[in-house]
Amino acid sequence: MQQLEGFIVSEKEDYVCLLRKSLYGLKQSPRQWYKRFDSFVASHDFKRSSLDSCVYFKKNSNGSFVYLFLYVDDMLIAAKDKGEIRKVKAQLSEEFEMKDLRPAKKILGMEILRDRKASKLYLSQKGYIQKVLCRFNMQSAKPVSTPLAAHFRLSSALSPQSDDEIEYMSHVPYSSAVGSLKYAMVCSLPDLSYAVSVVSRYMANPGKEHWKAVQWILRYLRGTTDVCLQFGRTKDGVIGYVDADFAGDLDRRRSLTGYVFTIGGCAISWKATLQTTVALSTTEAEYMAITEACKEAIWLKGLFSELNEDLQISTVFCDSQSAIFLTKDQMFHERTKHIDVRYHFVRDIIARGDIVVSKISTHENPADMMTKSLPITKFEHCLDLVGVHC
Template sequence: MEEEMESLYKNNTWELVQLPKGRKAIGCRWVYKIKKDLEGNIERFKARLVVKGYAQKPGIDFDEVFSPVVRITTIRVVLAIAVVLDLELEQLDVKTAFLHGDLDEEIFMTQTEGFIEEKKKNLVCRLNKSLYGLKQAPRCWYKRFDSFIVSLGFHRCEADHCAYFYDCKDGYFCILLLYVDDMIVAGNSMKYISTLKAQLAREFDMKDLRAVNQILGMTVIRERTERKVWLSQRHYVEKILQRFNMKNAKPVCTPFPTRLKMSSTQCPSSAEEKAVMSQVPYSSAVGCLMFAMVSTRPDIAQAVGAVSKYMANLGCDHWKVVKWILRYLRGTSGFCLCYSYDNLSCVGYVDSILRGFR
């Protein structure tokens, strides 16, 4: 908590003022978390001050809140390009990223529990910077980072607004991907990447994670001499298996049961059946499967697409198929996506004959 407050004071996050008439101060609270690595080992204990953003009022405390993040497909494309061109791959993390955002609205917050100044108990905090919990905090951070990285000469990709590229005249180039406070930097010059790191560190409080080894719960394994990169979600799969009590289930070898056909006739027909199925964590399980599907497991795409049709009115047979997919993941948790050295030509596949196509 003291480390967090030190960071807030250093960033000049707020100033103590009298609450204006007609305005209401938003509350705040401490959130504690134990940070662990992919192996489950404790890295550190973390305390974060969070604003109770649910008390904000539109048009008064916030307006626009949308903030983009880099697409997972973009991350995979850049990793594939890095393998083919043998690029450097580095990872950075922004400490307390949301504290760097500049607020456009005037927002007042109550003083922090445990750090209330004795002689100024009647004052409130007028926020100068965004804080975690504010509805507009992600947008404020993105706007601040976007303006800074563009000022360095980077160009924003029109297809993905969290992908930036820099093309030097002397043949060097660099690609930067941003996912909230996580960054991946790929380039053909380690010297330039080091310069970029220094520029970012002067503007933001950064943590240099060196070579990429994990991103968004995906483990990145690189064999540079063999020109290969593997993407794995083994730890994520094991976590969802444990969450839905399928860790000791019997594995199956196919992602979809061949003898079972899904249809709307299997949906509940009575109020009693609907009440029973409403207790099943169907939506949560399908959501977890979707994240694995779009990240590293395209082999379950057809099966996940089939079960997602019945999210609003699921039956017992539909839940059995979801558990079947989890059993398939149980036996294939070690499967990885592999990118190896090849050319950068675009290759497409179709499952039907195209006639009259030009």
């Protein structure tokens, strides 16, 4: 660390200070804080999850569990017994200076709403979305019904070609807007996955048409600020839905993978991303998408098992019968030998019975909205299937 102004040692101006203790605001501070917190909770019999290093849990003598979820210096504590929660709070207060905000109402920009009579819990980002709309002057924009209309055919060919366009786009907050949309999508809005995936590809050199697409997404948010995820009591296990859009990328002709996992009919994990290699057929694109979805299913299954929730075999639904047959076919023949070896591990997973891949009608597959622009009727049906409600 450079010598502080007013404390520079004469004739040793080029010397630096050796830090004996991490200071707030330095790059290593979060790591030092995490190490200290980790050692403290470990000394109080909490175990860190091997699948998510920010999740801690402790089993009490009566068989109940206490869960502690950490994000930098924001924390959630969950347990069936409020007395256990108070006990953990008291232990933390002895070691750290902390503020008790009572029952969780808001964390990381997400609002937690409860309907105890109906045993429902809602996750909303209404406040955050309103701030984003104000930041980009879209609070009075005319709402639209879908995140991205079908007439947007975005590609790198639409990037600025003239000096005037380059000058115009240099004053457009494209990266900031896409970053804000990404955070909203990751936290509670799976319906934005496809649209955000598309506009994120042009962060390096966006054009006017790309910016219009971002504004369209903001207009969609303008009309859906009250949309939230709805959770309720359930005995259902994790169910996954996966889909692929063959050669959907107009620049490199790569396909798009989209999946969403639900528990009790409400989305808990979702993703829309370009595949790393070019698929030569729709079947191959769906096959590679199934592999990515099964990797997520294995992680979710392991996480729930650690948290004392014994899940049955996870089911992943796909609307491509040919891709499902390919996952069960151990023949290494002409049609599949060029596919990257890492995608074939799904066959072993299915053969062991860890994951079941089943057929579902395209009309009942909510992952369809993760890979393409849909008509409003189909789009709203997909939202209903994954527990996204107003």
